[in-house]
Amino acid sequence: MPKKVGFLYEKLLDCEFIRQTILEAAHGRENRPDVAPVVADLDRYTKMTYELFAKGSFVPSPPKERLIYDPSSQKHRQIKMAPFWPDGVVQWVLVTVMKPVLMRGMHHWSCASIPGRGGKRIQKKIKSVLRSDPKGTKYAAEMDVARYYPSIDHSRLIWALARKIKDKDFLRLVYSIIESCGCFH
Incomplete structure (x- = not known):
């Protein structure tokens, strides 16, 4: 088993990292009423974060719960949305810090919600396999797990993260977000 990663909470205390993450989180959303004030006063929101x-x-x-069309x-x-600041920014910072830890050991064809690993990548692979092995590609399946996130057990999720992360303060913060968002049950 790979070594556990520590000292993640200290990475949260880097103002330049926070600033860059806020800009990344706001990219393409600058005109939203909850995002515009944060971008307009970036230094103050960086300091507050x-x-x-x-x-x-x-x-x-x-x-807040909201019905959207996908x-x-x-x-x-039916989605649950947190305000951009502080919740959205804090979540972006946490995920950005965890990204290298989560990506390590991830299956090569895990694609959902991972930049550079979206639908086009998987579509290209499927077309390649269909061309190279038409006899072996007789069947296909498209799957979607209904209500996936609400079905995740909190303690098992934290246990899975704790297998990779040894920073207790960081895990405590992640757990508080998981518990409060109501996305996981």
């Missing part, structure tokens, strides 16, 4: 991590004072907000799957989805 830093203070949330430094003091350990972040308390997740309850998410054109890719052609169906309506």
Whole structure:
């Protein structure tokens, strides 16, 4: 088993890292009413985010439920949305810090929600396999797990993260977000 990673919480205390992550999170959303003030006063929001991590004072907000239409799957989805600041920014920072840890050991063809590994990549692979082995590609399956995130057990998720991450303060923060968002049961 690979070595556990520590000292992730300290990475949350880097103002330049926080600033870059806020810009990344806001990319393409700058005109949204909850995002525009954060981008307009980036230095202040960077400092406030830093203070949330430094003091350990972040308390997740309850998410708002919203019905959206997903054109890719052609169906309506009930989603839970947290405000961009502080919740969205804190989540982006946490995921950005965890990304190298999560990517290590991930299957090569795990594609969903991973930049550079989207539908076009998988479509190209499927076309390649169909051309190179038409007899061996008689059947195909398209699958979707209904209500996947709400079905995830909190303790098992944290246990899985704890197998890769040894930073207790970081895991405590992640757990508080998981518990509060109501996305996982």
